[in-house]
Amino acid sequence: xxxxxxxxxxxxxxxxxxxxxxxxxxxxxxxxxxxxxxxDGNGYGKDxxxxxxxxxxxxxxxxxxxxxTLHTTHGRALTxxxxxxxxxxxxxxxxxxxxxxxxxxxxxHLIHSARRNIDITAIIINNQIYGMTxxxxxxTTPFGLHTASSPFGHLEHPFDIxxxxxxxxxxxxxxxxxxxxxxxxRLIGTAIAKSGFSVIEVMxxxxxxxxxxxxxxxxxxxMQWQKDNTVSIEKARNMTPTELQGKVVTGVLxxxxxxxxxxxxxxxxxxxxx
Amino acid sequence: xxxxxxxEASHAVAEAVRMADVDIVAAYPITPQTHIPxxxxxxxxxGDLDAAYVPVESEHSAMxxxxxxxxxxxxxFTTTASQGLVLMHEALYIASSHRYPIxxxxxxxALSAPINIWCDHSDVMACxxxxxxxxxxxxxxxxxxxxxxxxxxxxxxxxxxxxxxxxDGFILSHVTEPLILPDQDDVxxxxxxxxxxxxxxxxxxxxxxxxxxxxIYTEVKYSQELALRKxxxxxxxxxxEFSNIFGREYKAVETYKAEGASTLLVTMGSLGETAKMVxxxxxxxxxxxxxxxxxxxxPFPFDEFRDAVKDVKTLAVLDRCYSFGGPGGxxxxxxRSALYNQETRPHVVGFIGGIGGREVDAQAFGYMIDRANExxxxxxxxxxxxxxxRGLESGTGVRG
Ligand SMILES: Cc1ncc(C[n+]2csc(CCOP(=O)(O)OP(=O)(O)O)c2C)c(N)n1
Ligand code: SF4
Numbered sequence: 309x310x311x312x313x314x315x316x317x318x319x320x321x322x323x324x325x326x327x328x329x330x331x332x333x334x335x336x337x338x339x340x341x342x343x344x345x346x347x348d349g350n351g352y353g354k355d356x357x358x359x360x361x362x363x364x365x366x367x368x369x370x371x372x373x374x375x376x377t378l379h380t381t382h383g384r385a386l387t388x389x390x391x392x393x394x395x396x397x398x399x400x401x402x403x404x405x406x407x408x409x410x411x412x413x414x415x416x417h418l419i420h421s422a423r424r425n426i427d428i429t430a431i432i433i434n435n436q437i438y439g440m441t442x443x444x445x446x447x448t449t450p451f452g453l454h455t456a457s458s459p460f461g462h463l464e465h466p467f468d469i470x471x472x473x474x475x476x477x478x479x480x481x482x483x484x485x486x487x488x489x490x491x492x493x494r495l496i497g498t499a500i501a502k503s504g505f506s507v508i509e510v511m512x513x514x515x516x517x518x519x520x521x522x523x524x525x526x527x528x529x530x531m532q533w534q535k536d537n538t539v540s541i542e543k544a545r546n547m548t549p550t551e552l553q554g555k556v557v558t559g560v561l562x563x564x565x566x567x568x569x570x571x572x573x574x575x576x577x578x579x580x581x582x
Numbered sequence: 583x584x585x586x587x588x589x590e591a592s593h594a595v596a597e598a599v600r601m602a603d604v605d606i607v608a609a610y611p612i613t614p615q616t617h618i619p620x621x622x623x624x625x626x627x628x629g630d631l632d633a634a635y636v637p638v639e640s641e642h643s644a645m646x647x648x649x650x651x652x653x654x655x656x657x658x659f660t661t662t663a664s665q666g667l668v669l670m671h672e673a674l675y676i677a678s679s680h681r682y683p684i685x686x687x688x689x690x691x692a693l694s695a696p697i698n699i700w701c702d703h704s705d706v707m708a709c710x711x712x713x714x715x716x717x718x719x720x721x722x723x724x725x726x727x728x729x730x731x732x733x734x735x736x737x738x739x740x741x742x743x744x745x746x747x748x749x750d751g752f753i754l755s756h757v758t759e760p761l762i763l764p765d766q767d768d769v770x771x772x773x774x775x776x777x778x779x780x781x782x783x784x785x786x787x788x789x790x791x792x793x794x795x796x797x798i799y800t801e802v803k804y805s806q807e808l809a810l811r812k813x814x815x816x817x818x819x820x821x822x823e824f825s826n827i828f829g830r831e832y833k834a835v836e837t838y839k840a841e842g843a844s845t846l847l848v849t850m851g852s853l854g855e856t857a858k859m860v861x862x863x864x865x866x867x868x869x870x871x872x873x874x875x876x877x878x879x880x881p882f883p884f885d886e887f888r889d890a891v892k893d894v895k896t897l898a899v900l901d902r903c904y905s906f907g908g909p910g911g912x913x914x915x916x917x918r919s920a921l922y923n924q925e926t927r928p929h930v931v932g933f934i935g936g937i938g939g940r941e942v943d944a945q946a947f948g949y950m951i952d953r954a955n956e957x958x959x960x961x962x963x964x965x966x967x968x969x970x971x972r973g974l975e976s977g978t979g980v981r982g
Binding site: 415444 | 612613616619623624626627665697
């Protein structure tokens, strides 16, 4: 175990930024661990990586890590990331967003980044609620759920983020949960190594708000919920729609090759020169 | 029957919106505004407010949504703060230019960067020139009262402008105080049923959002400017009616112990309450000091302001916002230019403080009075003085 602790401590800005803001039992810290191990496992140097986030509990993640980091405005992580990638194509650009950040206020940027196929890894921490502002419904909040902004039950139906970005053209789409921390780590490693716009949707418990409103309850119960309600894509392929009802399908959902924005750009420059 | 209740200002605003019987609420959450839309959502859920409530996907969407509902003549409300307000910016101009009487409560908060959720006035000052009527509140009762008043005035056929009601984030939005909630019949009397003459209606087609080519744009903008200035009389009438019905008096410019004062502290928003405390102490010591609360920011109350300060030697003005590279804080600079052509005028000494939640306490107001008097006495070329900056000796001003 001490080996693991050492690894994390090499990457934490522990002398400056702690204590962190997350509630006990929040899933974001587990994702942070998985992200660090994935980056370390891929052998990248600290200076190769830039983490960009919007605003939200999830947006705090880069602040605690010793990479190039940029904490931006709510919803705009991907646009800042696009600018960084264009100016410094060699950097591994990773955008960390909440479900609200990525799919409500920043939803436009999400679909356009996927369509553009710019070489960015988008990690979307989906806790199905606006955590930081106090538990209001987000675009991934389940229909009918009572929240701080839908005390009558949420009247709107949720996005399936993975399907949304798939339809918008993202060549790599994966989903996992913080309960499956090891699998998550491997998926993140794959996504960062992959060129083009890759999206990982990470189901993560917001104990404080989603736990309360959904009635699932404590941190342990929310973890148990993740364990009990996820099905790997391999298994899901042999299941009926009825069997899949209410299940979260995890794993690599899309893995295609498409020329990236930079590749197309290089091609056109070449053709112009010829 | 009116009743005495204990509410935080956010809930007081929500009560006013409920009693005004709005039709549409569109909002996106942002600290420290969240309690307003959450309370409204509860009221809708409980059947206490017969309105459509939509939790939209951003503030730009919130403002755009109420633009749509206002276009068909629905009474429409939204609320935001800080980054949310500046994200709305584009749509704010549409509201005032289309003359939609949308009411918006703003829980004033600092702007990024760095990220800061605490109070100052940078958010609303960035919207100074958007053509909205803009008022500030000092406490929870005023937050309730100004919200009611905003519907009454904005929707007046002689006004038809959107109204921003500013209440200081956290300091008011999250603080619980006693206040009086009026009787619903009185509120209904104060805010008559709203009828929008130019509402989009297939039976009587109108067209909103037309092109204004150079041959007409100038005239359109000039008429908008005149109309906003003309709304001053209805603004005052609204407060007069308010006091007739509810018994509380408001004015565009409000003074406290200003009679015979040679120095006035000038504030906007909740800090007025602290300032008045300091004035009480100083008056008890026999000093000729008073307070001026600038309630109405747009349209600016030139006559009342000039009249209120005509016999005063010194104005010590607190701005909670920078105007980077400019002539000082927006309030002090406007007061200065409002007075510039007057034959006799007080010396305007500007201070910028209370930024991003930095406390301005009684001691700081005491300092402002003394320092402003000293500057009037000795003269100074400084544009303004930043207050309570760590590492900066007090008395260090910023030069032009
Ligand atoms: C323009 C703007 N509007 C609203 C906010 C307020 N705000 C901060 S975080 C947030 C949502 C947080 O939810 P999510 O993005 O899902 O992240 P989480 O906190 O759940 O990790 C909101 C609405 C803001 N910072 N900026
Ligand atoms: S509010 Fe929710 S998402 Fe935010 S830190 Fe707490 S548990 Fe995590």
